[in-house]
Amino acid sequence: MTTTWDELPDTVTTFMTALDAREVDRVLATLTPDAVVTDEGHDYTSAEQIGTWVATAASEYTYTTTVTGASVTATGVVVGQHLEGDFPGGVADLHYRFTLADGGSISQVVIEP
Structure with missing residues (x-):
């Protein structure tokens, strides 16, 4: 089911914004201990x-991000993100x-094209 950014679980939006800002403690606070x-x-x-x-991923590059869509599935949440910057390929x-685990914490994140 397609959803909006504002309707996503707080743990997901916090993870995404904290990751972009390289805020390690905020990212870790969204995860289960065995994530x-x-x-x-x-x-x-x-x-x-x-x-x-979190602290080092793509830190050698400058880029912007745009959320391109989000959906809730039977097993969790999928967020699409478009990046543009000075990394190889540029886009x-x-x-x-x-x-998501019971209580809303994130137990797994898979990032892929």
Whole structure:
């Protein structure tokens, strides 16, 4: 079911905005203790690994992001994001697939084209 940014769970919107700002503590606060984040085929499985990923992922590039859509599925939330910047290729469209635990915390995020 298609939804708007304002209708998404707070944990998802907080994760997305904190990730863009590289705010490690805010990202970690949205996750379950055993959460897994998968980006570019690599799994980050601890708070330390996820925190390092948040702080350093694409930090060598400057880019802007635009949310292109969002939907709620039977298993979680999917958010589309368009990026433009000085990274190789200059343009990317990503999908963030969130699995939510009871209580709304994020137990898994898969980021893929």
